[in-house]
Amino acid sequence: MSSAREAPMNWSGGVAPLGMSWQKLMMWIFIVTDGLLFAGFLASYGFARTGARSWPNQQEVFHLWFISLMTFVLISSSATMATAVAAARVADWKKVGNMVLATVGGGVSFLAMQAYEWGGLIRDGVTLGSNPWNVPAFGNFFFLITGFHGTHVLIGAIVLATLATRVRAGKTTAAGVELAGLYWHFVDLVWVFVFTLFYLI
Amino acid sequence: MESHESQSYGALWKIWGVLLALTAIMVFVDAMGLPRILLLVVLISAMLTKAFFISSQFMDLKHEKLVVGVCVAFSLLFFGAILFALIVPDGVAVLHGGR
Amino acid sequence: MQHQATAETVVHEKQSFLRRYVFSTDHKTIGIQYYLTGGLMGVLGAFLAGLIRLQLTWPTTQWNFLAKIFPSGMEGGFMKPEFYISLVTMHGTIMIFFFVSLVLVSGFGNYLIPLQVGARDMAFPFLNMLSYWTIVPAILIAAASFFVEGGAAGSGWTAYPPLSAVPSAAPGSGLGQTLWLLAVALFIVSFTMGGLNYVTTVVNLRAKGMSMMRMPLTVWSLLIASIIGLLAFPALTAAAIMLLFDRHLGTSFYLPAGLFIAGKLLPNEGGSPLLWQHLFWFLGHPEVYVLILPALGITFDVLVPFARRPAFGYRMTVYCLMAIAFLSMVVWGHHMFVSGMNPLVGEFFSIGTLLITIPSTIIGVNMIASLWGGKLRLTSAALFAIGTISFFGMGGFGGLFLGNAAADIQLHDTAFVVGHFHFMIGGVTMLAIFSGSYYWFPKMFGRKLSELLGKLHFWMTIVPFYGIFATMHFYGLAGAPRRYYNLSQYAFLEGVRWMPMVITVFAFTMMAGQILFLVNLARSLWNGEKAESNPWESTTLEWSALSPPPHGNWGEKEPVVYRGAYEYGNPDAKEDFVPQTVPT
């Protein structure tokens, strides 16, 4: 019988075996699930791009320096968020508040820049249906993927804004800040892949 | 947890610098017009390095138990990769209008 | 167990009726809500199946009473072909997503996980309630789609584009298809919320001493099932979003150039239908195991207490469940051997698929071996559990044909496939649901189901089931394609014309049998035989709680686990079983 050959109870209730609270674990699993959603999009994009006879040269389509600037903003916001989490651990709530606000600022400006980029491309005639280079898949996947990433940034910004107010009111915990931080870093992580796979390659 | 408190803000901003440097390199390499295959190698390795830094340093996987990081990385990278690897051959078929 | 005496004292907060029975956050209430909702959908799905059988057996007969229910689909009492396709589609969708998933994974899962791991509730009860109240609109939308312009979705539960992507391609591809996508999307959201809860609960909220290798196999299988679900569903989410874009925003993810549908040329360009098939089956195949694995776990949990022997090869079974789960994530392509997929990839998928037979066979052997040396108590629950073993064998060996690329060329999309997956995600899961119901009903409602009705129900389920779906295997071997509104014009089926009638007769016999179960449920809810807290002399944790368990499950003192899940027939125990809570 299996249980007979088994070491005595190897952990007791209440002690998380993975060393993290269920909230944090749940957030991590959610991140994996959501990450696989983007994996699905990016794999499809790989499929479409392999199947496409030609693909627009991103050097000409995008202003890469501008995209790099967006990346810079997002990475910096990620850094400020990490600082906020670290500050929350040592209960430096004033710093937390400022850093979270800075992060929200980063997120909002990223969204603004993305809106500007979309506007520019739409003016150049890039739509879901067609685009100047006759590669519909390009427009399709561009708006789909960046759009979904943008939505995630928006949600993150809203979450962080509420978090900031709660910090001001002193109604939040280090764990809470950490959870919000995890999500925000995930958004940044996704952008790393989108930036490389869609804008550069 | 102790390890967290001992961690200085400076360390985080070092990571920030590294990430920006990597980004800059990627953009620069992309503009250099390397041979395709080499470009892919450089960009993807740089991308994964960035991902590693963000997840381990910012997302604190370095302070979690190893199994967490392994599971997350495996789930995302392996299943992402297998999805890509097994549907792209059909992309080629579509390109040539048939098998 | 003295803490039971004080159990009621824990239920201190007075809840309004609404909080207690409708918007309850108690995992037991939610589990029962799921169970009943799923059961309702099961009845609806069976009704649709009945209509399908009517059409296939008497293609030209007039059914006036049906004309009243479906004025457009059954105009003048004659079934329209497009309505038939909608029936096939919705029967599959409802049975898979809204019956088996709901009852087996969500229903039993919610009810049993906290009780079997010794938690007071799910990790995040509110999210749990949310996941139930997300599935309700999904169901309403799916049911409503029958009555919209063009009828319900008509592209099969696989919803292959372009048929599903181009509204003009089929009557059901209009609003019906949109609603279908909406319903499935909501289901995914709900499942994700549930899955997050399952995994975190099992990992973090186990009782003192409940190490992983002491968990009942039900919990193991539900844990593994929710993990692969969480990993696989995003692909379908992505696919569904792209399909919605194609349908409503003029994109071409799945639509190649030069489509000429309903008399006009479509502007789309640059996509491929193959993409959907890949993304869909990347979910679709693991989804099958999301349904099968809990069924296997439950079967073990029911089999063992009635064989009065420990589960044979518990550890190996756990490892096999894991192996199946992993393999199931990387073999989706065996649904696409003849889809135009790259043949080398196809061969990879074929070889990978047949690897699954190895852990599956081991599990089957362990199930049979669990009876060895025992003293069978043939209650209804045990009967159904034994039936499940037989079904698992039959369905599993059918899988050898379909996983085999060469054999699949002949069998793909024939009735053989229909017979096969009905044995697996129809039969194994359904019998597991029944055995689980007879086994845990006393825990859920404090009363037993009638054994007499239960046994009648068993005979009227298992025999007709074989009559239906074993026959379907042979109908498929004879080449009969699936999803056909009428096969009478095909001469190559002359030899097997008798089969549809046989299938139909058995089908209606089986449906009649299921009425016994409904009667049994209704009757036993109010005046079934009263059951004490451990009527079956089982060892697992849920039986140490009151029947039905109070809010908070355990009274003041949480249980402590000292031993494995299945200590039956223990020679050095005064009774022949030792509950997990008995100190060593």
Added chain:
Amino acid sequence: MTETGDQAATRTSPLGVALAVTVWFIGIGVFILGARRYLPEVASEHGKGIDVMLIYLLVTTGTLIVIGHLVLGYFVFRFSRTARVSPTLPGVTAQRFWSIAPAILMTVLAEGGVLVLGIPVFGQLYTQEPPADAVVVEVTGEQFTWNVRYPGADGEFGRTDPGLITADNALGVDESDPAADDDIHDLALIYVPVNRAVKVRLRSKDVLHSFYLPHHRIKQDAVPGMTIELWFVPNREGEFEIACAELCGFGHYQMRGFLRVVSHEEFERWLAEKRS
């Protein structure tokens, strides 16, 4: 209901017997039914290979189903009448053995089967080049029929363009293309000579279809945007049915066509009269 303790003395349990008999009956019944021949009579060269695969699977799985059910039934019969649970618990070695044995069995049986019998046939059908003298025919699925086209004397199909599709130009053939002049068109009817390779160019105008020849063990989806080629050698004269095996709309069941396998002479005669 549940007989507890030792009430269940060695008396036979009628329910146990009944269940055991049912289980035996099921296993043997399935085997007997499965032993009958349902497959449509094979009419192509590679089809023989597929039949070998199918029969191999029927025999092996059938045997396993019978054995499994006999054992299960015996266990039910035997252990529903025992007085007390056997005191000896299953040993580690026994559990190991019953895991390793099935593993080896299935590896040999399933993997061996597909590697030795399956993959070669599948590979021949999908990866081998057809012989040079193959009769080329283009089959284009549409809701709800099959358009058939032969390249004609020049052996080249005329260019098609979906933009040109009209009521009487179902394929949108570009008449300005000289190669189109001698193309031979037909609807849901394919003429091929016996014992000569037939190369099918499979296309679709609208949605997915599946070109299904039950007697020739051929099934291949027609995917819009792709031209999928497959070839087979019909080895029996006669008229065979074509069906659609991929849900393509409400008329799915109506996509019936015919494959006429005729002698060389008759095929040539038919070609000649079609050309004139």
